[in-house]
Amino acid sequence: MGQSNTIRILDGNTFVVSEDTGDIEATPSEPTGLFSIDTRFLSRWVLTVNGERLNALSYDDLQYYEARFFLVPGMATHYVDAKLSIIRERTVGGSFREQVTILNHDEKPVDLEIRMDAGSDFADLFQVKDEILNKKGEIYAEAESDRLRLGYRRGSFVRETVISSSESARYDRNGFAYSVHLEPNEQWETRIDVQTHAIGPGGRDLRMGLRVHGTERLALQHDLEEWIAKAPKLNSEHEELATTYRRSLVDLAALRFSPLSLGGQTLPAAGLPWFMTMFGRDSILTCLQVLPFAPEMSKTTLRILASLQGTRFDDFREEDPGRILHEMRYGETAAFEEQPHSPYYGSVDATPLFVILLDEYEKWSGDVDLVRELEQECRAALKWIDNYADLVGNGYIWYERRNTDTGLENQCWKDSWDSISYSDGTLPPFPRATCEVQGYAYDAKVRAARMAREFWGDPAYADLLEREATQLKERFNRDWWVEDGEYYALALDPDGRQCATLSSNVGHLLWSGIVDHDRAEKIAHHLVGPRLFTGWGVRTLAEGEIRYNPIGYHNGTIWPFDNSFIAWGLRRYGFTEEAATIASGILDAATYFHGRLPEAFGGYPREQTKFPVEYPTACSPQAWSTGTPLLLLRTMLGLEPHEGHLAVEPVLPVGMGRIEVLDIPGRWGRVDAFARGRLDLHSLAD
Template sequence: MGSTNTIRILDGNTFVVSEDTGDIEATPSEPTGLFSLDTRFLSKWVLTVNGERLNALSFDDLQYYEARFFLVPGMATHYIDAKLSIIRERAVGGSFREQITVLNHDENPVDLEIRMAAASDFADLFQVKDEILNKKGELYTEVEPDRLRLGYRRGNFTRETVIASSAPARYDRDGFAFSIHLEPNQQWETRIDVHTVAVGPGGRDLRMGVRAHGTERLALQHDLEKWIADAPKVNSQHGRVASTYRRSLIDLAALRFSPLSLGGATLPAAGLPWFMTMFGRDSILTCLQTLPFTPQLSKTTLRILAALQGTRFDDFREEDPGRILHEMRYGETAAFEEQPHSPYYGSVDATPLFVVLLDEYERWSGDVELVKELEQESRAALRWIDEYADLVGNGYIWYERRNTDTGLENQCWKDSWDSISYSDGRLPPFPRATCEVQGYAYDAKMRGARLAREFWGDAAYADQLEREAAELKARFNRDWWVSDGEYFALGLDPDGRQCDVLSSNIGHLLWSGIVDHDRAEKIAQHLVSPRLFSGWGVRTLAEGEVRYNPIGYHNGTIWPFDNSFIAWGLRRYGFAEEAATVANGILDAATYFDGRLPEAFGGYPRDLTKFPVEYPTACSPQAWSTGAPLLLLRTMLGIEPHEGHLSVDPRLPVGMGRIEVLDIPGRWGRVDAFARGRLDLDKLGD
């Protein structure tokens, strides 16, 4: 496959990945095709003219929901004097639409056979990801006079792709074709509509709710314009900040996912191509990053996660009462319980983070009604921390998967198999506890206490939560401190031994507030030291650790989302210079990715590579990477809700110049924030 062009859509429910010609020719292991609801609805979509494949002169991804491809017949060395050109215009909304225009530039008439080869393997996204396409149902094709119907059926699980053209076509089992005659300078065009059908239990088409959002290009355009208009405006003397902000805002719009039960309300999907669905942790952290800019996402996220909160014990899904889901899927493997994501609850951080987001959202919005509406769900989440998450009985949140076939081994944000280790490189036994999750638990208890005292009318419960938080903080600072390195351990094993590596997780501890103030300065120093800070950002694992690898997924790469929360934590403890250093590195890196930060990039030293090296299989766009520049803006300007008002305390990196953030929404209405960075005296001297 050649270079790929990714079309990102309005609601995050559908996406297309194609070659730079617009063609799709997928193998079971390639994330190319038309995808929706975790199913590939088109695995082949190849345009030919007179039996010849086409080559791209250029392509333009006009908006996240549309693209245009300019093509000619022949190989790259042959088409300089091409007498024919083809334009493919593609848009994705609730369905997939493609306009094909053929132009004859010859002085003579031509007769052409235009053909589109079409097929679908209806692969589940998990099958694509795992490179295992094992279909247990029946694939079928129905050729009708005015359409082609591709389908897959397994019990009451049915998926169909229905293809029709505005110009008369000859349909067959392998696609459809047109025989056309063009006079000199004449053009021909047709519009092809591809509708996806997803039938669930009871014969209901699950796509109906999605289709109601509107599939027309104009509706998508108006929605994007409104999304941008409703968000604060960012102007900056340094152009990278404003351009990165706009790119993030548009990508965030593209990643909006509409769960089938919400009737059009949206929350952030995790990322393209593998994670275009709701994730508890990812959606919550993205909402925290973007609260000053797109607060509406938080309300939807809180409500849908509350609605799907665990209510029982289920080892297959790793569900407990009060536990917040990790991941929800709609594909075949989830429907037939070949994997547990219907939903799956195997994370230990989403549950305390749910309470953190509810409190933070109220601080910004003043939405007391939502706080009261979600009181019982919040109490259940706080109860889960103490009653079900403490597997060892020492007051910490632990994890050990109960679904040993398909459950996640590591249920923290660093969820790869080798992300938690001792300093000698060995992996600890289970259950495991990681440091940042204890910080989230502390923060949840403190915030839960505020909610209980101010809105739930339960001062006794508030006192209890504050007492528990204080005890947790004291216990944590005793048990997790690595005295010979003067930092907090990444994790503990069930015997209390420290996973004593130096990691980026210590920055999350600052954000949560669990760090004793007399130890915060050492943590700040570590975060911007050469072992952790590459010049572009803070590495997930420090240089010099046994498992350090600059392109190891969680063992040395730089994650923009991770860095945004690290910077926020540094500001919380008063380390504004260090926060600005981290923010500056990440925003510098963003310019090399045209403003779109990937999921992760290499942890190589900046003076070695001179540019950030993208991780080879990073999701892009990814929600919490998209949210990172927004949280960094908040951090640099020191924008915080304070006693019903918005306070601003800017500390910009040296040389950044003036930044304006206008019309910041909140309980105060809309206000503006301004900041000016200090001059770079060294450059002035030059």
């Protein structure tokens, strides 16, 4: 189903994907339906009037949690003389609610048979994604006098959908119906409530621990207004920037996810539709992006990830002591260990990123208590880097999956099967080590040294970490530098042979600080040069590489989140014009997506396409794409915590105009930042 006729509404743990009529007719391969905690609770939801399907006049996804559909009976050729109109108003919160209103515009009374076909396949989200619906339990439907109960049972694993209506209905196993008489200009309406239940061992409903706004629209609206009111205010002469900023704040609110049994705390879920759950890497990077605008997300994320940190060796889940999880799932395949995501630990970057986020959060917030609270978890993460991630024994972080059935082959952020290759296009053997992860390890050690010296009272440990970081930087700049290309290799194979492909990963090295200063200018030139930079952003893989494809998932597309960290890294090394160039391209692209940057878009040259080309299966909204404009704002304004204060050193692209960001929260209270665009981007082409 294409994006053009797909309507998505969501609120944290629950989301609905439907046609533009509001109907849901799912197949095993389509992510349409009502989903919660990795299960599809409705796969059929079709409204008819007198046995006739409805057609959309218009629809409006008013807020992230609600949508409204304006419908008439019949096909498009019958619109003109339609005597009935139907309005479906839909809201998701702690549950799913739909109000159906039917208006009679005829001069005569009418008798109507209104029916909603309802059903559920209770597909696990992995089954939908893999296009394999193989249910091993019992699906049942029970029609009661005042409700329809749909369910699935496999041992103690039970999922149920309970449907009821404010107006009296006739329920059967396949839906429910109403017989309605309407006088001229009369209207009829009913409210339909859909409750989802996830029963676990002991008969407890796992959803009872979730954050629930309440199902009333006013409660949801109040929650959104509070969220936006807490965020800094942006005033800008660049209207599109203001639109993108507000879109980002709203989508962040929508993506707040409450892990089960953790007291209603929220962190950013990775993205709709496939990744509405907790991801170590995605949640951490999103928190880093939004620190100046929503710092509370970092504290919750750190605590939750710390509580689920690895404690043992488990090859199925790829768990080690100290390792931070990659992904957590709650569906059937995870519950019965057909997938390892309960949780799954197969990423090599989440663990150093955990340490980085804790330090960066303290620099912004002054929350020393949290740094002390998570000292042991930080030490365990650093021990994992040294003792368990160095599979080759040469001081780098490597990966090789131990779960060879369902584990990830590539455990870096570019986790598709063909994302890591030699310059001749062939794939290296395992274990593999990617360049950006070594940068994260370096940064984690430097930051942990600061925390050890200032907050943990352990200067000897701080000295050790600093020595290790210095040695890692020296070793890295020796082993990873591609002499004839003057950039860093994408990866090393276990024999130390370079995957000497030019990729966007080198920008993350600037962000981490592992790049020698005398090489930074070469990296900056590559990042804004024609092989990597398209005019919209930096490609994941440089044009001219064997596996380059402008719509290859990790081999030539543009990822907004990737670009935000690249720009931040360029700024760190003093390349302010190059950082502004990338920020300008990405923010220009955002205007073509109505302010909502997708997960990825095509890596075609800007002069060739004139607009950013959509990637067909990109998640939208996606957390770290949503966070991208916020990190770019921080980068353009030069916002950095410095000795307890907020330093502001703006460099804006030309045409950006005046920007004001008011009430930026931090250890300094709330302060304002002001800037005016003054940069001539044409100078980069000279």
